[in-house]
Amino acid sequence: MPYKSDKPAAVTTTQLALMKQKGVKIAALTAYDAPTAALVNEAGADVVLVGDSVGMVKLGYENTIPVTLEEILHHVKAVKRGNSRALLVADMPYLSYEVDLKEAVRNAGRLVKEGGAQAVKLEGGLEIAPVIKELLKINVPVMAHLGLTPQAVHRLGGFKVQGRKPQDAEKMLTDAKILEGAGAFAVVLECIPSALAREITRKLSIPTIGIGAGPHCDGQVLVSDDVWGLGEGAPLKFVKRYADLRPVMLKAAAAYCREVKDGAFPAAEHAFESAPAAKTA
Numbered sequence: 433m434p435y436k437s438d439k440p441a442a443v444t445t446t447q448l449a450l451m452k453q454k455g456v457k458i459a460a461l462t463a464y465d466a467p468t469a470a471l472v473n474e475a476g477a478d479v480v481l482v483g484d485s486v487g488m489v490k491l492g493y494e495n496t497i498p499v500t501l502e503e504i505l506h507h508v509k510a511v512k513r514g515n516s517r518a519l520l521v522a523d524m525p526y527l528s529y530e531v532d533l534k535e536a537v538r539n540a541g542r543l544v545k546e547g548g549a550q551a552v553k554l555e556g557g558l559e560i561a562p563v564i565k566e567l568l569k570i571n572v573p574v575m576a577h578l579g580l581t582p583q584a585v586h587r588l589g590g591f592k593v594q595g596r597k598p599q600d601a602e603k604m605l606t607d608a609k610i611l612e613g614a615g616a617f618a619v620v621l622e623c624i625p626s627a628l629a630r631e632i633t634r635k636l637s638i639p640t641i642g643i644g645a646g647p648h649c650d651g652q653v654l655v656s657d658d659v660w661g662l663g664e665g666a667p668l669k670f671v672k673r674y675a676d677l678r679p680v681m682l683k684a685a686a687a688y689c690r691e692v693k694d695g696a697f698p699a700a701e702h703a704f705e706s707a708p709a710a711k712t713a
């Protein structure tokens with residue numbers, strides 16, 4: 433008897449390609465732990481990304497460059513435990529795929545074998561095409577990432593919009609075609625003009641997933657902490673806050689601290705009684 437399940441079918445790279453063909457938008461969100469992964473799945477995300485943004489969002493780094501493979505692996509394992517339906521994509525951190533192909537294969541393989549990732553994401557254009565081909569040989573699907581690639585922040589001179597000049601836009605389009613040709617199943621377009629994202633989206637048969645790339649991409653991705661408003665200060669231009677949870681959390685934590693100090697917490701209902709005295713004959 434065939435196995436039956438009420439769960440919606442798990443998302444695959446093939447389904448993402450079909451979504452593009454049918455014009456169904458792809459929703460992707462980051463997650464770095466099991467409960468967030470479960471929540472993001474329940475919310476209906478098609479892709480859950482363990483981004484190296486974890487370095488900035490959760491680990492207190494200034495940028496994504498210090499993030500290590502072990503750190504990503506730790507978070508991928510947690511997300512895997514909370515994930516049910518979404519395609520689980522793990523970012524390959526800086527210097528885990530650039531040095532040589534063998535190292536890239538070993539590191540991507542670990543994210544899949546030990547972490548449970550179903551695909552990996554790499555930043556870069558033409559230069560990562562050989563890595564994509566090598567990873568496909570060990571059956572690791574690759575999502576590419578163009579535009580503002582945060583691992584290149586020092587070369588780019590900061591977190592700036594990319595592809596505004598015609599020659600840069602032309603190069604990005606060429607890179608996108610090369611990445612598709614090398615076998616990438618999707619490409620993230622970060623912080624580029626909407627018109628360029630539309631052109632790349634039109635010219636590729638694989639889905640484009642935008643972040644700060646306007647409305648014409650085949651899907652969108654945001655850092656989940658940005659979606660629920662956990663960051664300090666004003667959000668970046670391309671972020672839409674769907675909630676404002678930081679002040680709510682701050683208020684709750686401050687109320688707890690106050691109540692501990694003035695003795696209001698714990699109250700009787702939060703405390704345990706001793707066992708009733710044993711009856712004597």
Ligand code: KIV
Nearest residue numbers: 462483484485620653
């Ligand atoms: O690291 C990350 O979270 C990302 C997304 C923002 C695309 O690369």
